[in-house]
Amino acid sequence: MTVRLRDTTDLIPIAREVRLAAQSLARHVKDHTPSLAPHLFTVLAWLEEGPATARDLAGRERVSAPSMSKSVSELEGRGFVSRAVDPSDARQKIVSLTDSGREALHRGRADRDEYMAALLVDCTPEELEGLQRGAELLRKVVGP
Amino acid sequence: MTVRLRDTTDLIPIAREVRLAAQSLARHVKDHTPSLAPHLFTVLAWLEEGPATARDLAGRERVSAPSMSKSVSELEGRGFVSRAVDPSDARQKIVSLTDSGREALHRGRADRDEYMAALLVDCTPEELEGLQRGAELLRKVVGP
DNA sequence: TATTGTTATACTCTATAACTATA
DNA sequence: TATAGTTATAGAGTATAACAATA
Numbered sequence: 592m593t594v595r596l597r598d599t600t601d602l603i604p605i606a607r608e609v610r611l612a613a614q615s616l617a618r619h620v621k622d623h624t625p626s627l628a629p630h631l632f633t634v635l636a637w638l639e640e641g642p643a644t645a646r647d648l649a650g651r652e653r654v655s656a657p658s659m660s661k662s663v664s665e666l667e668g669r670g671f672v673s674r675a676v677d678p679s680d681a682r683q684k685i686v687s688l689t690d691s692g693r694e695a696l697h698r699g700r701a702d703r704d705e706y707m708a709a710l711l712v713d714c715t716p717e718e719l720e721g722l723q724r725g726a727e728l729l730r731k732v733v734g735p
Numbered sequence: 736m737t738v739r740l741r742d743t744t745d746l747i748p749i750a751r752e753v754r755l756a757a758q759s760l761a762r763h764v765k766d767h768t769p770s771l772a773p774h775l776f777t778v779l780a781w782l783e784e785g786p787a788t789a790r791d792l793a794g795r796e797r798v799s800a801p802s803m804s805k806s807v808s809e810l811e812g813r814g815f816v817s818r819a820v821d822p823s824d825a826r827q828k829i830v831s832l833t834d835s836g837r838e839a840l841h842r843g844r845a846d847r848d849e850y851m852a853a854l855l856v857d858c859t860p861e862e863l864e865g866l867q868r869g870a871e872l873l874r875k876v877v878g879p
Numbered sequence: 880t881a882t883t884g885t886t887a888t889a890c891t892c893t894a895t896a897a898c899t900a901t902a
Numbered sequence: 903t904a905t906a907g908t909t910a911t912a913g914a915g916t917a918t919a920a921c922a923a924t925a
Binding site for chain 2 (some may be wrong): 599600602603605606607608609610611612613614615616617618619620622653700703704705707708709710711712714718719721722723724725726727728729730731732733
Binding site for chain 3 (some may be wrong): 788789790800801803804805808824825826827828
């Protein structure tokens with residue numbers, strides 16, 4: 592049982608404000624960056640940290656094994672990943688990012704960042720600082 | 736052609752930071768508040784502002800007419816909205832929020848806000864102020 | 880003819896259950 | 903037996919095309 596030092600009721604108004612702002616931005620960015628589908632994009636992002644098995648990827652994405660199997664097949668078909676049987680356990684297949692996959696990942700990230708940057712173009716330095724501070728706090732609050 | 740007073744390249748790092756923080760929070764809230772599906776929830780939210788035709792709702796949600804037709808049927812089946820033929824144009828049907836629908840909307844909002852508020856419970860007053868300021872700036876940047 | 884809404888159909892992403900091949 | 907991966911099948915949510923009713 593966690594001890595609450597504060598009644599969360601007081602926090603509802605600011606909670607709503609922060610939540611709606613974040614959700615609004617997330618929707619906006621998603622609607623304006625049609626590159627690679629999110630569920631494929633995130634798989635490439637995981638693989639950037641190194642090769643992984645399909646099961647591992649399914650766990651990280653909190654998705655079923657068959658779903659991840661399909662995603663990996665799709666990515667392989669597009670040439671963004673390669674699959675190789677694990678020499679130490681022939682049941683497993685090691686999924687790796689190809690050069691083309693790395694490119695697609697960077698392109699997708701650049702699309703999103705450039706769209707976001709364009710939104711910030713008219714901000715004052717003080718406003719940018721406020722946004723940066725807010726982002727830091729949000730990351731801290733949401734956790735890992 | 737818009738005149739850019741600033742090169743957006745400089746803004747990429749902060750753009751990424753703000754974008755990732757917002758997307759992370761949005762995903763987190765969505766994953767932890769399983770009440771009414773988002774595409775149905777938002778329809779109820781639109782109807783809170785007053786009755787509307789299906790076509791109108793489809794436009795606001797940027798969704799096809801058949802998709803909205805299905806959503807409204809689903810909501811009607813659950814008793815959250817009612818449909819009535821427009822007396823002034825028998826082609827149209829006016830969709831209205833029922834009391835039960837209003838309740839579902841408020842419950843869904845409360846779920847999301849309470850989850851968010853719980854995340855903020857350990858923040859200092861200064862941190863809350865920073866988050867609020869960040870949210871205001873984000874709303875301004877994203878626009879209407 | 881044009882418009883509102885629906886039905887028919889299909890595609891994508893998700894899931895569970897059943898199968899295979901290894902361990 | 904248990905595990906990694908796949909295939910089979912189905913359920914949401916989305917779309918376009920074709921239709922009905924009304925303007």
